[in-house]
Amino acid sequence: MKNPWAYTETVKEHFLNPRNFLMGDETKFKADGEGIVGNPICGDQMLIKIQVKTRENGEEYISDIGWKTYGCASAIASTSALSELAKNRTLEDADKISAKEICDYLGGLPEHKFHCSVLGHQALHKAIKNYQEKKAPEGAS
Amino acid sequence: MELSETSKIGNPSSLHSPGSLSRNILENARKTIAKKLNARTTEIIFTSGGSEANNTVINIFRNSTILASRIEHPSVLKPTEKLGNPCIKIPVSKEGFIDKSFLKNKLETFLQENPKEKILISVMMANNEIGTLEPIKALSKTVEEYRNKGLKNLFLHTDATQAFGKINIDVKKLKIDYMTISAHKIGGPVGIGALFLRSGTPFAPLILGGSQENNRRAGTSNALLAEGFRSAVQYTIDIESEKLFKEKITPLKDFLAKNIKKQIPSSILLTPNKSLPNILSFSFPAAEGESTQLYLDLENIAVSTGSACASGDLEPSHVIMATHNDAEIAHNSVRFSLGLDTQKSDIDILLDKLPPIINRLQKISTIKTKDVK
Ligand code: FES
Numbered sequence: 441m442k443n444p445w446a447y448t449e450t451v452k453e454h455f456l457n458p459r460n461f462l463m464g465d466e467t468k469f470k471a472d473g474e475g476i477v478g479n480p481i482c483g484d485q486m487l488i489k490i491q492v493k494t495r496e497n498g499e500e501y502i503s504d505i506g507w508k509t510y511g512c513a514s515a516i517a518s519t520s521a522l523s524e525l526a527k528n529r530t531l532e533d534a535d536k537i538s539a540k541e542i543c544d545y546l547g548g549l550p551e552h553k554f555h556c557s558v559l560g561h562q563a564l565h566k567a568i569k570n571y572q573e574k575k576a577p578e579g580a581s
Numbered sequence: 582m583e584l585s586e587t588s589k590i591g592n593p594s595s596l597h598s599p600g601s602l603s604r605n606i607l608e609n610a611r612k613t614i615a616k617k618l619n620a621r622t623t624e625i626i627f628t629s630g631g632s633e634a635n636n637t638v639i640n641i642f643r644n645s646t647i648l649a650s651r652i653e654h655p656s657v658l659k660p661t662e663k664l665g666n667p668c669i670k671i672p673v674s675k676e677g678f679i680d681k682s683f684l685k686n687k688l689e690t691f692l693q694e695n696p697k698e699k700i701l702i703s704v705m706m707a708n709n710e711i712g713t714l715e716p717i718k719a720l721s722k723t724v725e726e727y728r729n730k731g732l733k734n735l736f737l738h739t740d741a742t743q744a745f746g747k748i749n750i751d752v753k754k755l756k757i758d759y760m761t762i763s764a765h766k767i768g769g770p771v772g773i774g775a776l777f778l779r780s781g782t783p784f785a786p787l788i789l790g791g792s793q794e795n796n797r798r799a800g801t802s803n804a805l806l807a808e809g810f811r812s813a814v815q816y817t818i819d820i821e822s823e824k825l826f827k828e829k830i831t832p833l834k835d836f837l838a839k840n841i842k843k844q845i846p847s848s849i850l851l852t853p854n855k856s857l858p859n860i861l862s863f864s865f866p867a868a869e870g871e872s873t874q875l876y877l878d879l880e881n882i883a884v885s886t887g888s889a890c891a892s893g894d895l896e897p898s899h900v901i902m903a904t905h906n907d908a909e910i911a912h913n914s915v916r917f918s919l920g921l922d923t924q925k926s927d928i929d930i931l932l933d934k935l936p937p938i939i940n941r942l943q944k945i946s947t948i949k950t951k952d953v954k
Contacts, residue, residue: 455875464944476947482889483897483908484869485947510946512871512890552893 447513448547454517459524462489462506469506473574475566479559484511486519488563492531492571501530507563511556514549518557521545526564535568537561593802594793603804610811614775617814618760619751626776626794627807631742631763632656634776637787637798638703638738638759639664645699648687650679650715651903654740657703658899671704676853677713677904679704681723688727688735699734699783706760707744710887710900710916712852712860714748715739721756736782742766742774746817747826747857758782764806767822769813773806822921826858830919834861837917837928844936847943851901851914859919862887864901864910867949868942873915876938882931887914909948 447455462469471489478485486509493503505523509516521542526534542557543549549557593603608622615622628634631654639647639660647665649657652673661668669687672680684702691698702724704715717739724737738759741750746767752760759782763774778784784797791799817823838861841848851862865873870886877884885891887898889912897911905911917931 455872456879458945461945482895483912484890487947508945508947510867510948511869512888513875515869515890516872516945552895555895556890 446550447517448549450521450545450547451514451517451549454520454546455513458516458520460505460507460527461520461523462487462508466506466508471506471567473567473569473571475563475568475570477559477562477566479511479515479555482511482555484515484556484559485509486511486515486559486563488519488523488560488567490526490564490567490571499530501528502526502534503528507560511559512553514553515556515559517546518542518549519560519563522557522560522564531568531571535565537564593804603802606804606811607802607807610807610814613811613814613818614762617818618762618777619753620777621780623795624752624778624780626778626797627802627810628774628776628798629772630765630774631740631761632774633787634761634763634774635703635740636660637776638701638761640787641783641785642699642701642736645701646691647701647703648684649703650705652677652708652710652713652900653703653705654709654742655899657705657740661703671702673713673903675904676855677708677711677715677900678853678855679715679720681716681719684720685723688723688732691735692727692731696731697734698732699736700732701736701738703738703740705743706739706741706750707747707857707860708900709743709860710898710914711862711904712856714744714855714857717755717757725756734783743857743860746814746822747859749823752777752779764810764813767813767817770806770809773803773810775810820921825921830921830923831858833923833925833928834858834919836925837861837919837931838863840932841935844932845939848939849910851904851910860916861919862914862916864913865915865939866909866913866943867946868913868939869946870912870914872942873913873938876942877915877931877934880930880934882934885916885918887911887916 469489472492474489476487489506490502491504492500494500507519509519525537539558539561592600593607611622611625615625635656643664644666647661648669649661650671707714728735736758739757740761742763745762758779760777765771786797788799793802847866849864870888871891874886887901889895889897897908901911
């Protein structure tokens with residue numbers, strides 16, 4: 441059998457102690473925006489929920505974030521890392537977090553596990569979009 | 582074997598004395614294996630392992646009809662897909678048993694349309710992922726029946742890599758034409774296996790260019806590996822491993838299965854009743870298999886999974902896709918393998934560690950299960 445720990449210590453640490461995840465009933469987390477994506481490669485799933493606040497200068501930022509993942513250790517660690525990276529960032533900045541940034545934050549992922557980190561970044565993008573769409577009618581009218 | 586002897590081991594095909602020592606070792610190993618299987622020594626060919634033995638058999642039937650079950654090992658399936666003409670995959674039930682009526686229908690058609698056709702049926706004795714014991718005895722009866730009806734060139738191969746040493750195998754009683762076994766599955770060295778080949782069955786070597794193994798497998802014979810193989814086989818004879826597995830391990834496996842089901846009600850048992858004594862496979866809804874595997878690894882419990890995430894090619898287990906046609910079930914699958922040294926206390930530790938791990942994974946999963954409140 442392959443050594444299952446083909447992961448860095450950081451990945452392992454995030455896998456064992458994931459940050460900001462939603463345990464159990466995720467509806468308890470009141471979200472301003474949410475996004476869920478499936479991984480076409482291996483069939484995994486990721487949900488990201490965000491709360492948005494506005495700073496004095498008018499910038500909108502992610503004040504809180506919660507997530508759920510149905511996937512491998514690398515997917516769990518990637519979402520955990522993403523949630524740390526995204527917290528307190530402006531929506532614009534957070535939307536720019538790339539899979540590579542997540543990967544770097546974790547000290548690298550095995551090549552065939554890179555796609556797991558792509559998932560988190562897509563889910564966050566969807567959550568931000570969802571927030572903006574929900575808000576849009578007021579702004580538009 | 583004493584290490585000092587190794588310096589004396591030569592090429593078994595040479596006529597000098599180290600060569601003859603080697604030849605003795607090799608033939609001794611062949612004798613032990615033949616005896617274990619109730620075969621003749623001339624019916625045993627050494628190979629580099631199970632994969633080569635499987636490839637050898639399929640290659641004999643290149644350009645002929647080959648029927649293989651959908652849950653065969655890739656070393657049967659891949660060459661069958663490439664060399665079988667046609668290659669026919671035999672479907673299996675949810676429990677992994679081959680569809681006998683599908684097979685009979687096919688044989689009936691061959692009988693009507695082309696009774697002279699060379700046909701190979703390849704069905705494993707036991708599946709490595711879910712443990713299913715295929716009905717080899719019934720299958721060989723069917724083969725015999727159709728041979729008598731007129732399919733003179735119909736043959737049966739079984740890959741017994743997983744079953745060897747775990748359940749009794751008598752090739753005469755089972756009336757098998759070809760059978761694959763491997764040394765490392767019974768605690769022998771990696772790099773050697775054997776092919777049983779019933780006298781009188783068609784044969785063509787896979788590796789050409791030497792007269793070894795009676796012109797049936799070229800390449801300098803490796804007496805050291807053969808000796809390792811022999812002693813592993815002898816050990817299974819001495820301790821009566823099949824009996825031990827049945828009497829000691831089967832009850833542990835049943836106990837484990839019952840208690841997993843009790844503690845994790847949503848779990849799906851993938852292993853049928855008629856299965857190897859040492860393999861138990863479950864699928865835990867919403868808990869991805871590689872994650873479960875890693876959590877258990879930290880508790881020093883080694884398991885494997887059919888999850889796409891854990892496979893190099895990111896494909897779900899072809900076995901579970903064949904039995905359940907559901908990538909999610911494969912995704913959440915975990916295989917527990919018991920050994921002769923497994924104790925009740927090991928099972929208790931597993932039963933203590935597993936439920937909270939599954940529960941935690943289910944709780945952070947986007948997929949809902951009835952277990953999670
Ligand atoms: S989520 Fe499937 S490989 Fe990572």
